[in-house]
Every structure is written in structure tokens, then in C-alpha cells.
Amino acid sequence: MQEERAFVPASIRQQGPQTLGVTWGDGHESEYGVRALRLACACASCIDEWSGKEQLDEATVPADVRPLRITPVGRYAVQIAWSDGHETGIYPFRRLRALCACAACRPEPAAGA
Numbered sequence: 001m002q003e004e005r006a007f008v009p010a011s012i013r014q015q016g017p018q019t020l021g022v023t024w025g026d027g028h029e030s031e032y033g034v035r036a037l038r039l040a041c042a043c044a045s046c047i048d049e050w051s052g053k054e055q056l057d058e059a060t061v062p063a064d065v066r067p068l069r070i071t072p073v074g075r076y077a078v079q080i081a082w083s084d085g086h087e088t089g090i091y092p093f094r095r096l097r098a099l100c101a102c103a104a105c106r107p108e109p110a111a112g113a
């Protein structure tokens with residue numbers, strides 16, 4: 001079982017125009033492509049609450065979308081306000097950690113990445 005602190009970010013920072021970096025409490029470093037994070041939004045307007053179907057049309061998300069504001073939500077999540085005007089997305093830390101695409105977390109190269 002992974003320790004709880006593995007799911008708490010020690011720091012979140014914009015590493016580049018397209019990259020968000022997170023250092024986790026256990027020292028793990030994650031880098032996220034910001035557009036992929038935007039597309040992974042699981043809020044009610046992006047994912048249908050009842051069917052779980054994706055409502056978000058990828059074509060409507062600009063290629064250069066980026067986070068404008070990252071706001072902590074309690075002790076379990078961050079809310080990200082995006083440059084495309086979408087700001088209802090909440091990313092629980094566990095979900096964020098699960099989305100890590102580094103070699104240690106994803107030994108297989110992700111398709112299309």
C-alpha cells in the first residue's frame with residue numbers, strides 16, 4: 001500500500017508553456033502535458049454524471065490551452081482554471097497521481113503520446 005503522503009503534492013509549478021510539474025510528498029516527480037490534463041477533466045460538464053460518457057469535444061480545446069490559476073481545494077484536490085474559460089475542473093490528488101505518465105508509472109509508452 002502506498003503511503004498517504006504519496007498523494008499530497010509538495011509543490012505544483014508551471015514548468016513550461018505546456019508542462020505542469022508536481023513534486024509529491026514521497027519525492028516522486030510528475031510532469032503533465034497541460035492539454036492532456038485539461039482533456040482529463042472529470043467535472044460534470046466534461047463527463048456526464050449519469051452515464052460517465054465524455055461530453056468534452058477535444059476539438060474545442062485549443063492546442064495551447066494552459067492553466068491560469070491553480071487553487072487548492074481543501075486538503076485533497078486542486079481546482080484548475082484554464083485559459084479556454086473552463087474552471088470547474090477539480091483534480092483530486094489521487095487522480096492526478098494516477099495520471100502521471102512518467103516511465104516509472106507508465107512503463108509502456110502511451111499510445112499517441
Ligand SMILES: [Zn+2]
Binds near residue numbers: 043045086088
Ligand atoms: Zn471539466
Ligand SMILES: [Zn+2]
Binds near residue numbers: 102103105
Ligand atoms: Zn510517475
